[in-house]
Amino acid sequence: MYNFTISRLGEYAMLIQVAEKPSQDLLQWLVCKKEQLQSLPAVEVVFTYNEILVKFLLPLEGRYDTVRASVEEILESSIESIGINGVLHKVPVCYNSQVAPDLEEYASQVNLKVDQVVALHTSPVYSVYFIGFLPGFPYLDGLDSKLHLERKATPSQFIQPGSVAIGGAQTGIYPQRSPGGWHVIGSTPVQLFDINKNPQSLFKAGDSIKFYAITLEEYKVYER
Amino acid sequence: MNARVEIINKGFFTTVQDGGRTGYAAMGVPESGAMDRHSFFQANALLNNTKDAAMLECTLVGPTIKYYQDTYFVITGAHVKATLDGQPVKIGVPTLARASQTLITSKISQGTRCYIAFGGGIESAITLNSKSWYTPITPNNHIRNGDTFSLGISTYDISKGAHIKYKYAYASAGRVHTIKAYKGPEYTLLDYKQQQLLQQLFTVSKLWNRMAIQLQEPVYNKLEGIMTSPVIPGTVQLTLSGKLIVLMRDCQTTGGYPRILQIAQPSIDTLAQLQQGDTVLLSVT
Numbered sequence: 001m002y003n004f005t006i007s008r009l010g011e012y013a014m015l016i017q018v019a020e021k022p023s024q025d026l027l028q029w030l031v032c033k034k035e036q037l038q039s040l041p042a043v044e045v046v047f048t049y050n051e052i053l054v055k056f057l058l059p060l061e062g063r064y065d066t067v068r069a070s071v072e073e074i075l076e077s078s079i080e081s082i083g084i085n086g087v088l089h090k091v092p093v094c095y096n097s098q099v100a101p102d103l104e105e106y107a108s109q110v111n112l113k114v115d116q117v118v119a120l121h122t123s124p125v126y127s128v129y130f131i132g133f134l135p136g137f138p139y140l141d142g143l144d145s146k147l148h149l150e151r152k153a154t155p156s157q158f159i160q161p162g163s164v165a166i167g168g169a170q171t172g173i174y175p176q177r178s179p180g181g182w183h184v185i186g187s188t189p190v191q192l193f194d195i196n197k198n199p200q201s202l203f204k205a206g207d208s209i210k211f212y213a214i215t216l217e218e219y220k221v222y223e224r
Numbered sequence: 225m226n227a228r229v230e231i232i233n234k235g236f237f238t239t240v241q242d243g244g245r246t247g248y249a250a251m252g253v254p255e256s257g258a259m260d261r262h263s264f265f266q267a268n269a270l271l272n273n274t275k276d277a278a279m280l281e282c283t284l285v286g287p288t289i290k291y292y293q294d295t296y297f298v299i300t301g302a303h304v305k306a307t308l309d310g311q312p313v314k315i316g317v318p319t320l321a322r323a324s325q326t327l328i329t330s331k332i333s334q335g336t337r338c339y340i341a342f343g344g345g346i347e348s349a350i351t352l353n354s355k356s357w358y359t360p361i362t363p364n365n366h367i368r369n370g371d372t373f374s375l376g377i378s379t380y381d382i383s384k385g386a387h388i389k390y391k392y393a394y395a396s397a398g399r400v401h402t403i404k405a406y407k408g409p410e411y412t413l414l415d416y417k418q419q420q421l422l423q424q425l426f427t428v429s430k431l432w433n434r435m436a437i438q439l440q441e442p443v444y445n446k447l448e449g450i451m452t453s454p455v456i457p458g459t460v461q462l463t464l465s466g467k468l469i470v471l472m473r474d475c476q477t478t479g480g481y482p483r484i485l486q487i488a489q490p491s492i493d494t495l496a497q498l499q500q501g502d503t504v505l506l507s508v509t
Binding site: 176 | 252253362451465467480
């Protein structure tokens with residue numbers, strides 16, 4: 001049981017905020033509450049590190065208090081300890097400025113050498129906390145605090161698919177070409193989202209990821 | 225046999241959209257769907273289509289379309305000059321196109337996006353429970369010359385006429401558009417002066433598309449990013465550089481910039497009809 005606040009996000013959505021740092025316990029609670037909240041009519045439920053968004057098909061106007069009461073009841077109920085059936089993915093990453101445009105600038109900003117960045121980034125087993133932003137983009141828990149760096153002041157217009165990046169205390173992988181505000185420190189040739197596969201997303205909440213470094217030559221072989 | 229239409233000329237940016245793709249945000253899949261839902265729903269209502277039937281959303285310059293069977297269609301949203309084999313087509317009025325006739329829509333004069341709906345709707349592939357185009361969920365995000373679309377069975381009955389009257393919702397260019405907004409989750413992190421600055425006139429910058437609209441005038445900002453959190457269409461993010469980004473239908477599912485406002489649904493439709501240089505006043509409630 002966590003303390004939470006509930007507020008509206010526009011006419012159709014309710015936002016639940018938990019003032020807690022990401023943790024494996026919190027992740028377990030979020031996974032469980034997501035399942036339970038999906039029993040409400042006409043909703044989509046998504047969670048991030050410490051927030052849950054519940055989307056409704058009908059506006060909340062005139063029925064907010066009733067719906068809020070149902071949501072509160074679900075959030076206050078105890079959870080049974082559910083084992084999250086996670087998969088460990090070993091993900092190759094090329095840490096070379098040819099495929100990682102921000103690597104050298106990033107390293108100097110965090111006062112580390114590039115090989116120290118690589119060592120620190122490839123050490124942890126990261127937990128996939130949730131998928132968000134774009135199809136298949138994994139948000140990972142476990143980044144070494146020496147690697148934390150605030151997002152860019154102005155997001156880049158185009159970040160290449162496979163870009164492994166750091167934003168604040170987070171690290172993740174861009175699955176497709178998109179704008180983005182994180183510092184790109186590497187690139188993986190692995191495809192994160194494929195509409196023709198089932199499931200379409202390579203990762204899911206509760207999985208774990210271990211990065212390992214590959215050379216530019218190996219990267220190009222993978223890339224074909 | 226289902227009716228069929230062919231795209232002779234794709235226009236500037238024409239895409240297939242329906243009511244949107246809900247239920248897949250946990251995989252990071254955007255909602256998508258018609259940018260101006262008001263005009264979208266009106267088009268389907270005018271043709272007695274199902275509420276979410278797919279149609280063409282046309283941006284700035286409309287397409288040229290050839291009909292292969294007798295087909296009812298209607299145009300809603302932005303004002304566009306449209307002719308069917310040379311005869312003017314009225315906006316908001318269901319019109320019968322005969323087999324072999326050609327609809328030419330050209331430059332949009334008021335607003336940004338018009339909707340061309342066909343009786344029965346477009347029967348394109350359903351991907352993750354929606355026909356809305358968004359790459360990489362769908363092969364393309366906009367139509368190409370030579371694309372053909374099968375249409376569903378039309379239930380439009382000319383003898384009954386439309387049950388609703390089409391109402392054009394967008395006033396002429398040059399006007400200041402009032403955008404209704406609720407306070408967002410991080411609104412309270414703004415200082416008094418920042419809150420006052422939100423009352424200035426904002427101009428739509430050159431960065432506007434189906435994903436987001438960036439407003440030109442900066443609001444100075446010292447707020448750091450937040451932990452990545454859910455966002456939805458209409459969420460207004462304040463970037464570190466002080467630019468406001470209004471998220472639109474194709475927006476990402478999560479974001480890390482403070483969510484200072486949440487635009488009301490009808491005002492998202494209004495924003496969908498704006499283009500570079502248009503001005504907005506944010507009315508925060």
